[in-house]
Amino acid sequence: MPRRTMIEAIQNAQDVAMGADARVVVFGEDVGYFGGVFRCTAGLQKKYGKHRCFDTPISELGIVGAAIGMAAYGLRPCIEIQFADYMYPAYDQIVSEAARLRYRSAGEFTCPMVIRMPTGGGIHGAQTHSQSPEALFTHVAGLKTVVPSTPYDAKGLLLAAIEDPDPVIFLEPKRLYNGPFDGHHDMPVTPWKKHDLSEVPDDHYTVPIGKASVRREGQALTVLAYGTMVYVATAAAEESGIDAEVIDLRTLLPLDEETIVASVKKTGRCVIVHEATRTSGFGAELAAIVQERCFYHLEAPIERVTGWDTPYPHAQEWDYFPSPARVREAFERVMQEG
Amino acid sequence: MNEAEGPLSLTVPEPEFRPGDKPDFSWVAVDKAGAVRRPAYDEDPRDFRDLAFSIIRVLNRDGEAVGPWAGLLSDDELKKGLMDMMTLRAYDARMMTAQRQGKCSFYMQNLGEEAIGCAFGRALEPGDMNFPTYRQAGLLIAADYPLTSMMNQVYSNDGDSARGRQLPVFYSSKEHGFFSVSGNLATQYVQAVGWAMASAISGDSRIAAGWIGDGSTAESDFHAALVFASTYKAPVVLNVVNNQWAISTFQGIARGGSGTLAARGHGFGIPSLRVDGNDFIAVHAVAKWAVERARRNLGPTLVEYVTYRAGGHSTSDDPSAYRPKEESAAWPLGDPVLRLKAHLIAKGVWSEERHVQAEAEVMDAVIAAQKESEAIGTLQSGRLPSQRDLFEDVFETMPPHLLRQRHQSGY
Ligand SMILES: Cc1ncc(C[n+]2csc(CCOP(=O)(O)OP(=O)(O)O)c2C)c(N)n1
Ligand SMILES: [Mg+2]
Numbered sequence: 001m002p003r004r005t006m007i008e009a010i011q012n013a014q015d016v017a018m019g020a021d022a023r024v025v026v027f028g029e030d031v032g033y034f035g036g037v038f039r040c041t042a043g044l045q046k047k048y049g050k051h052r053c054f055d056t057p058i059s060e061l062g063i064v065g066a067a068i069g070m071a072a073y074g075l076r077p078c079i080e081i082q083f084a085d086y087m088y089p090a091y092d093q094i095v096s097e098a099a100r101l102r103y104r105s106a107g108e109f110t111c112p113m114v115i116r117m118p119t120g121g122g123i124h125g126a127q128t129h130s131q132s133p134e135a136l137f138t139h140v141a142g143l144k145t146v147v148p149s150t151p152y153d154a155k156g157l158l159l160a161a162i163e164d165p166d167p168v169i170f171l172e173p174k175r176l177y178n179g180p181f182d183g184h185h186d187m188p189v190t191p192w193k194k195h196d197l198s199e200v201p202d203d204h205y206t207v208p209i210g211k212a213s214v215r216r217e218g219q220a221l222t223v224l225a226y227g228t229m230v231y232v233a234t235a236a237a238e239e240s241g242i243d244a245e246v247i248d249l250r251t252l253l254p255l256d257e258e259t260i261v262a263s264v265k266k267t268g269r270c271v272i273v274h275e276a277t278r279t280s281g282f283g284a285e286l287a288a289i290v291q292e293r294c295f296y297h298l299e300a301p302i303e304r305v306t307g308w309d310t311p312y313p314h315a316q317e318w319d320y321f322p323s324p325a326r327v328r329e330a331f332e333r334v335m336q337e338g
Numbered sequence: 339m340n341e342a343e344g345p346l347s348l349t350v351p352e353p354e355f356r357p358g359d360k361p362d363f364s365w366v367a368v369d370k371a372g373a374v375r376r377p378a379y380d381e382d383p384r385d386f387r388d389l390a391f392s393i394i395r396v397l398n399r400d401g402e403a404v405g406p407w408a409g410l411l412s413d414d415e416l417k418k419g420l421m422d423m424m425t426l427r428a429y430d431a432r433m434m435t436a437q438r439q440g441k442c443s444f445y446m447q448n449l450g451e452e453a454i455g456c457a458f459g460r461a462l463e464p465g466d467m468n469f470p471t472y473r474q475a476g477l478l479i480a481a482d483y484p485l486t487s488m489m490n491q492v493y494s495n496d497g498d499s500a501r502g503r504q505l506p507v508f509y510s511s512k513e514h515g516f517f518s519v520s521g522n523l524a525t526q527y528v529q530a531v532g533w534a535m536a537s538a539i540s541g542d543s544r545i546a547a548g549w550i551g552d553g554s555t556a557e558s559d560f561h562a563a564l565v566f567a568s569t570y571k572a573p574v575v576l577n578v579v580n581n582q583w584a585i586s587t588f589q590g591i592a593r594g595g596s597g598t599l600a601a602r603g604h605g606f607g608i609p610s611l612r613v614d615g616n617d618f619i620a621v622h623a624v625a626k627w628a629v630e631r632a633r634r635n636l637g638p639t640l641v642e643y644v645t646y647r648a649g650g651h652s653t654s655d656d657p658s659a660y661r662p663k664e665e666s667a668a669w670p671l672g673d674p675v676l677r678l679k680a681h682l683i684a685k686g687v688w689s690e691e692r693h694v695q696a697e698a699e700v701m702d703a704v705i706a707a708q709k710e711s712e713a714i715g716t717l718q719s720g721r722l723p724s725q726r727d728l729f730e731d732v733f734e735t736m737p738p739h740l741l742r743q744r745h746q747s748g749y
Contacts, residue, residue, distance in 0.1 A: 037585065051348040054350045059556040086523075125505070308740075315722050316722070
């Protein structure tokens, strides 16, 4: 089976979608001729024409607003915001318009579109190329939010998102674009091309939105993670010798509560890991759900390992980015209890 | 079928030349140096709308400074301007290499656009404030901000006044009239207007300058800035640096059907000028004119600098993927350093020998600053800001939850 980097998988998903459905259009800053600053739309303009894949003016508001109009018309826009850090100019269009169009018109107008954006840190991008704004989307009624962590999932989830009848926020952990990252910035990473998780079929397939995946089975504790943190958590499990079960949430909303609950009921302990700032982060929602649904099975307080409540730094990136060591310490704390 | 009855089709503008094409800019209407008039400060802006469609130029092919915009700067000031541009170029070259060596994470150069910041800076007074983008390091050089301080920022080392928190080249120096650079495009354009309004509210005499690239004029912030500046007649100079490219996207995508970016000002009743951005003397003269208007409480001016981004967008970019390699050389406005050098030589106050010597002098100064900065550290090694710093300056007083997190982090 062909191996693909996450970038190639995302490009391929859009290629497959555009080939299958003439309603799919792709646009954004530098997305057309050049094929995107991360190359996620490489070759699409050449293959499908300028009217289906094109460069836009630098206006995120314009990109999202125009996509809403196109989706309401009946197209299936799959648009790129160059970095998640630059979505704020579009936030009004996303929150007040895309998310609510179906509700406020009782289904008369709908908004089937995908907003792709690279997220997360680990590339020395400082505060404007590193943010993880997922909680700003999960907090909004009417948006689905997806975060793949492997090339296979990226393609399958992106195709599912493009085919979904509602707006989907598609967050691409850019630290995973070229290879998985286990949090050890001072050690070499295995590129996707040499990694088992990069087998991506050429054909159409989907990975269902709303389904988590158990990435490492274990008995001692449950780790809830997504994106880059799946690898950091897995590294912590391997290095600590603690038999952690690592759940890759893949979709944050709608959340696969059943997989989470079954695991925490089995292990009785839960550690949540995300890159985003801690306060009001998605981890708070996860912790609430776990205590609501697993309270009598918990042997220890739920732990969160997150980015600190500061803007994303530059020189001190590796002190900010949750490391396997910090995750391991949380493992040890939850194992000491009960 | 009649054309009017045919199906609709989408228009997507394309640049004239792509890799493999032979660039030819003979169509670019370049006004003769000295040809464009200089309005009085208080002339009714409706009477010089044509200046948004011409190009104000001073330096002609023979290196002479001609026309109504010439004659403001002394020979010494011009020599200082030339040295500033050469310093910026040498500094950029060294930092590009430093990035390749891993001493910094990233870099953005000013190649080909040196005249703009270096000349504009000369038109301001102490206390005025620029709201720059990442490509106006020339303003800092013109304000004699120490090169070592600039490098400390680029290296994110312990000498960086912003504690290594920002990407390289996102400088900040209040003292030098340089507002902290944001990575989010266009956001600061309207802040410049607000700063200028504050000066007016306070009965002050200081003015502000906003900076934006051609591509970024598409952001709503640009339009918000123009309407606020227009409504309140804010004492601000609204600069648009049209270097033809926004990463891989040519300026036609942001400009759309508007004849020029300067003409955007007309919808807001803002006087708008277009100037040769590679002509140090013209940039300075137009800047001085716009600054003077602002200072006389006559309101905002929009200035479009026509230039060309001769290098890649950043160290992450390879422009040969989207534009012909020869495009930079074919661009009709020439090189700002060579043009001012030719002028000074034509005037008899500079020479080829002096220029070679000056090149060595600026490179020595840059290397000396680099040694000093690297003695503190680079992103790779040496003294970085302390991890403890990570938690500072989120608020003036650290709230308990952050203090707890700092302790948890081991500091
Ligand atoms: C809000 C926002 N959107 C997108 C970006 C990504 N980006 C950084 S620079 C750039 C191009 C800007 O071009 P232009 O305004 O012409 O300035 P130049 O780089 O040519 O000086 C883009 C799209 C950003 N930094 N901020
Ligand atoms: Mg530009």
